[in-house]
Amino acid sequence: MRDRFVIPIGELYNKAALKRVNKSWRQYKFNLKKDYYKPTEKTLEEMCSATPPHGISSQNWIKLLKYWDSEKGKSLSTCGKAARASLNQLHRCGSNSFANKQADHEHEHGEKMSLLALWIKAHTGKDGSVLPGTMTEDFVDDAKAKVEQLRLINPSKSQQELEDEAFELTMHGGEIPDRPTGYGLGVRKSDIYGVHALLRKDGPRRIKQRTVVMDSNVKEEMSALHKKNEVLEKENEKLKDQVQENNILLKTLIGQFSQIVGGVNDGKGSTEILNCAKSVLGVTNQHVMNATGEQGKSTKDGN
Incomplete structure (x- = not known):
């Protein structure tokens, strides 16, 4: 296939190409049987010869003719004819795909084609008529009536959104179908009703906005954390200084008490030593009271 056609590399393109080949192969087999298999006009021997x-x-042609003439071949052919006869709406766009029709409309009018408009375009002739014996006209009338009902419920919705919703409700009765109708070849249920469809409806703009909001919130939280860390670092520095001062005072107190105890033990205790110890205790007490008050104030401000 790639020797004759330009097909991009990738699993997605491989599957799409194989689906298109399968459709062409089925059409080829249909034309063969229609043109050469004539059981009412010729016998099997005459067709094989x-x-x-x-x-x-x-050799392959004789095998194919015998398969068509077998009970299994005839049974499958009968089922296929019954399935084809049960179709009550037939498109009239020939080999032009639904996707190409949508693209042509968007290129010509500068706006996307709704599913209902696409269905009408694909199932009517150039004069706007539908094939006789089909239900296309009734279906379109029901869908247009549904559009007007939805317009009364949701007046803010655009015409395209109303027609898309009306088409879905009229075609599938509000249920999610196993095979989506009206989207063309290769479209899966998850493409229309799954996560990817919701992301497409939201659009990249909304996703980008959400990302920006999330980034803004993260930045604010990080800024607040940095400020808290700066405050904690300052408080830690103050605590370190206080610990050092307390150590100095503690050493001084220990020295004073050691002198007092030593003097009393030696019988040399004097008023001068006691006054000096009292002075040191007073300074220490005042320092502790000031440190406690600043710590309480800092805690209150932090709360």
């Missing part, structure tokens, strides 16, 4: 179509060997 005739010259096979171009590109098919005699």
Whole structure:
């Protein structure tokens, strides 16, 4: 296929190409059977003895004719005809895909085509008529009536949104189908009703806005944490200084008490030593009271 057509590399493109080939192969087999298999006009022996179509060997052609003429082949053919006859809406866009019709409309009018508008475009002729014996006209009338009902409920919605919703409700009755209708070849249920569809409806703009809001919140939280860390660092420095001062005072107190105890023990206790110890205790007490008050104030401000 890539020798004759330009197909991008990738699993997604491989699957799409194989789906398109499968559809063409089925159409090719249908044309073969329609043109060469004539059980009402010829016997099986006469068809097998005739010259096979171009590109098919005699051996393979005889096998195919016998398969068509077998009970299994006839049973599957009957089921296929019944399924085809049960279709009550037939498109009239020929080989032009739904996706191409949507793209042509968007290129010409500068806006996206709704599902209902696409359905009408694909199932009506150039004069706007529908195929006789089909339910296309009734379906379109029901969908348009549903659009007007939805407009009364949701007047803020655009025409395209109303027509898309009305098409879904009329086509599927409000239920999620196993195979989406009206989207063309290769479209899966998850593409329309899954997570990817919700992301597409929200659009990259909303996702970007949400990311920006999240980034802004994170920045604010980080800034607040930095400020708290700065305050804690300052408080830690103050605590270190206080601890050092307390150690000095403690050493001084220990020295004074050691002198007092030593003097009393030696019988040399004097008023001068006691006054000096009293002075040291007073300074220490005042320092402790000041430190306690500043710590309480700092705690109150932090709260």
